[in-house]
Amino acid sequence: MTDPVFGPPPERAPDPELVQLLTPEGERVRHPGFDIEFSAEELRGFYRDMTLVRRLDTEATALQRHGELGLWAQLLGQEAAQIGAGRALAPQDYVFPTYREHGVAWCRGVDPVRLLALFRGVDQGGWDPSAHNFGLYTIVIGAQTLHATGYAMGVQRDGLVGTGDPERDTAVVAHFGDGATSQGDVNEAFVFAASFNAPVVFFCQNNQWAISEPFERQSRIPLYRRSHGFGFPGIRVDGNDVLATYAVTRAALQRARDGQGPVLIEAYTYRMGAHTTTDDPTRYRLSDDVEHWKLKDPIARLEVYLRRNGMADDAFLAEVAAEADALGERMRRECHALPDPSTHDLWDLVHAEKTAELAAQQADYDAHAASFEEVGR
Amino acid sequence: MTTMTLAKALNAGLRKAMEDDDKVVVMGEDVGALGGVFRITDGLQKDFGDARVVDTPLAESGIVGTAVGLAMRGYRPVVEIQFDGFVYPAYDQIVCQVAKIHFRSQGRVRMPMVIRIPYGGGIGAVEHHSESPEAQFVHTPGLKVVTCSNPADAYVMIQQAIHSDDPVVFLEPKRLYHSAKAEVDESAPAAPLWQSRVVRAGADATLVAYGPTVSTCLDAATVAAEEGRSLEVIDLRTLSPLDLVPVHESVRRTGRLVVVHEAHLTLGLGAEIAARVTEECFHSLEAPVLRVTGFDTPYPPARIEDAFLPDLDRILDAVDRTYGF
Numbered sequence: 201m202t203d204p205v206f207g208p209p210p211e212r213a214p215d216p217e218l219v220q221l222l223t224p225e226g227e228r229v230r231h232p233g234f235d236i237e238f239s240a241e242e243l244r245g246f247y248r249d250m251t252l253v254r255r256l257d258t259e260a261t262a263l264q265r266h267g268e269l270g271l272w273a274q275l276l277g278q279e280a281a282q283i284g285a286g287r288a289l290a291p292q293d294y295v296f297p298t299y300r301e302h303g304v305a306w307c308r309g310v311d312p313v314r315l316l317a318l319f320r321g322v323d324q325g326g327w328d329p330s331a332h333n334f335g336l337y338t339i340v341i342g343a344q345t346l347h348a349t350g351y352a353m354g355v356q357r358d359g360l361v362g363t364g365d366p367e368r369d370t371a372v373v374a375h376f377g378d379g380a381t382s383q384g385d386v387n388e389a390f391v392f393a394a395s396f397n398a399p400v401v402f403f404c405q406n407n408q409w410a411i412s413e414p415f416e417r418q419s420r421i422p423l424y425r426r427s428h429g430f431g432f433p434g435i436r437v438d439g440n441d442v443l444a445t446y447a448v449t450r451a452a453l454q455r456a457r458d459g460q461g462p463v464l465i466e467a468y469t470y471r472m473g474a475h476t477t478t479d480d481p482t483r484y485r486l487s488d489d490v491e492h493w494k495l496k497d498p499i500a501r502l503e504v505y506l507r508r509n510g511m512a513d514d515a516f517l518a519e520v521a522a523e524a525d526a527l528g529e530r531m532r533r534e535c536h537a538l539p540d541p542s543t544h545d546l547w548d549l550v551h552a553e554k555t556a557e558l559a560a561q562q563a564d565y566d567a568h569a570a571s572f573e574e575v576g577r
Numbered sequence: 578m579t580t581m582t583l584a585k586a587l588n589a590g591l592r593k594a595m596e597d598d599d600k601v602v603v604m605g606e607d608v609g610a611l612g613g614v615f616r617i618t619d620g621l622q623k624d625f626g627d628a629r630v631v632d633t634p635l636a637e638s639g640i641v642g643t644a645v646g647l648a649m650r651g652y653r654p655v656v657e658i659q660f661d662g663f664v665y666p667a668y669d670q671i672v673c674q675v676a677k678i679h680f681r682s683q684g685r686v687r688m689p690m691v692i693r694i695p696y697g698g699g700i701g702a703v704e705h706h707s708e709s710p711e712a713q714f715v716h717t718p719g720l721k722v723v724t725c726s727n728p729a730d731a732y733v734m735i736q737q738a739i740h741s742d743d744p745v746v747f748l749e750p751k752r753l754y755h756s757a758k759a760e761v762d763e764s765a766p767a768a769p770l771w772q773s774r775v776v777r778a779g780a781d782a783t784l785v786a787y788g789p790t791v792s793t794c795l796d797a798a799t800v801a802a803e804e805g806r807s808l809e810v811i812d813l814r815t816l817s818p819l820d821l822v823p824v825h826e827s828v829r830r831t832g833r834l835v836v837v838h839e840a841h842l843t844l845g846l847g848a849e850i851a852a853r854v855t856e857e858c859f860h861s862l863e864a865p866v867l868r869v870t871g872f873d874t875p876y877p878p879a880r881i882e883d884a885f886l887p888d889l890d891r892i893l894d895a896v897d898r899t900y901g902f
Contacts, residue, residue, distance in 0.1 A: 296646075323683060324680070324681040324682075324683075325681050325682060325683075326683060328685050329649070329682065329685065329686060330685070330686075335649070336678070336681055336682055336686070340669060340673050340674070343642065343669065343670060343673065343674055345642075346638065346639055346641075346642025346643050346645065346646065346670065347642060347643075347645045347646040347649065347674070348646060349639075349642075349643050349646060350642065350643030350644055350645055350646020350647045350648075350649075350650075350654075351646035351647070351649055351650050352646070353643060353646065353647060354646065354647045354649075354650025354651065354652055355650065357602075357628055357650075357652070358650070384638060384666070385638055385639075385642060385669075385670075388634070388636040388638055388639035388642065389639065389642070389643075391634045391636060391639065392633070392634055392636070392639050392643050395634050545683070548684070549679065549680045549683060549684050550679070550680055550718055550719055551679065551719065551721070551743045552679060552684070552687050552689075552741075552742035552743050553741065553742060553743055555721075555771065555818035556771075556818060556820075557818045557819065558818075
């Protein structure tokens with residue numbers, strides 16, 4: 201019976217509307233809000249990106265298993281969400297990732313070997329964020345959503361929103377997962393973005409698992425509806441459909457660039473691998489679920505569509521496979537060759553203006569290290 | 578030369594920094610029309626507009642976290658935390674993000690941010706409004722931490738902190754906001770930001786203090802002089818980096834050191850200063866370094882805060898004790 205005063209509780213709807221342009225069976229479908237045509241070239245590009253990024257991921261996982269990386273955060277299964285979101289960006293847009301956005305990094309031109317460096321313990325983010333408009337990986341869950349919102353507020357102050365110039369108007373994307381939506385920072389980012397109408401797109405990859413905790417432990421309502429409580433739109437897209445994630449992200453970015461404020465995108469997907477190489481998903485989830493999601497594989501469905509419509513032949517697929525092999529080989533080679541950082545960098549990188557205290561600690565260490573060298577001689 | 582309170586000096590310094598650089602953005606709760614709960618930002622929104630003096634939602638992590646993004650976009654955010662005890666919701670952003678981004682990015686991303694925190698007790702406030710969290714920030718590599726004890730320093734140091742390319746936690750001794758009043762020469766050459774200073778010369782013992790306890794130590798030195806004892810008083814001004822050069826020089830002459838701060842005793846700044854002075858000046862010391870501090874209790878109810886705060890008698894008693902060794 202419905203509560204006469206407070207009304208019914210919010211619905212715990214398992215299957216809200218999902219924007220989809222390509223079914224798991226590889227059939228092209230239409231969505232009234234996203235009537236978009238793709239050229240064969242664009243579709244082959246999506247296929248190539250997803251295939252190479254999957255190889256990047258499996259190669260890095262193998263490198264971790266061989267002891268070359270301390271850790272790796274797998275993206276297996278999330279290729280469509282990331283390539284769709286990444287390819288929808290304009291050059292001037294800026295991305296704030298969490299630590300699993302290898303596909304978005306790929307789209308932004310960050311060398312995959314730079315991603316390995318972080319997980320190998322060689323550096324803590326060795327790419328130049330401003331050269332790629334792609335921020336550093338952020339390990340503390342959700343912290344970067346506030347940075348994205350603040351950056352978007354800066355874009356607003358720079359007068360780069362709503363000018364009508366497609367080469368100037370700028371949007372910012374914050375990436376995070378379903379677990380992050382429980383964090384205060386993500387909710388504060390929603391408040392700030394709404395309050396200041398900041399040009400930020402919140403892109404949540406709901407991969408169903410926060411390490412071992414299922415989505416149901418994070419939210420009683422579908423995540424895309426969270427935005428409604430903060431006063432901006434939310435939309436759920438099939439995150440295993442690269443066409444749909446591209447179309448939805450492109451529209452949300454344009455809306456932000458036009459000055460209409462934030463949007464929350466929930467890319468509904470599934471983490472096929474572990475959270476990171478340290479956990480064992482067989483402890484906390486059913487293999488049936490994994491098998492179920494395998495049928496929704498983002499790469500397989502695009503391959504079917506391309507083949508069936510004469511947009512890709514064996515030669516093209518072999519060419520991409522060869523390119524993936526070459527990428528894997530280069531990653532192995534260059535991972536081994538990554539040099540350890542100099543201990544000297546430690547003190548030099550703490551501040552823009554080094555302090556006398558740090559200079560003294562550095563000098564002490566140098567003298568200590570030098571004393572061993574003398575003994576060695 | 579203008580006579581102003583420490584509060585007015587901070588306001589004038591902020592105004593000057595905003596005039597000098599249009600990338601400076603002031604943000605916080607109630608900093609706009611109200612001018613902040615202590616009125617430090619009084620009139621700034623009227624003159625610089627609400628895009629440069631931003632009333633934010635009531636969310637400390639949000640204030641600091643969005644300021645990180647603004648700094649990455651080339652702005653110089655100056656955020657106000659309303660009270661010391663309210664900084665903790667932003668602690669993760671300050672410690673994990675603000676302090677580390679320069680390091681994590683191999684020096685490619687700078688974080689020219691100032692986090693202003695009214696701190697310390699002595700104003701009869703309710704709980705969470707009188708704390709001294711400086712050691713928590715000093716213990717965080719990547720942050721710089723300063724505090725002022727007089728209007729002239731306040732005027733200059735806030736501008737220097739805003740000008741710094743490093744993130745600065747700027748601790749404002751709230752009980753001095755309106756009680757410390759002095760002439761401020763706006764054209765005087767400024768002392769470097771990262772230096773401490775001898776504020777009263779003396780020969781018999783050294784007192785080291787910062788922020789709100791500097792004036793208490795100066796009063797103690799005045800009383801001690803009447804009793805025939807000459808105390809040197811050093812205002813640290815900079816807590817991270819710590820500038821102990823004048824302290825070492827002083828202790829080598831006086832042989833006695835008492836460190837005075839409101840923060841809790843255990844692992845407070847006094848512990849660090851005692852350790853370093855012992856390392857540097859061991860043979861000059863006539864007595865162990867003593868500390869006069871708040872106790873290892875939560876900050877007490879206002880009716881008994883005088884017992885918690887270092888006062889003249891506890892300071893003079895400590896000086897006496899250094900003569901007992």
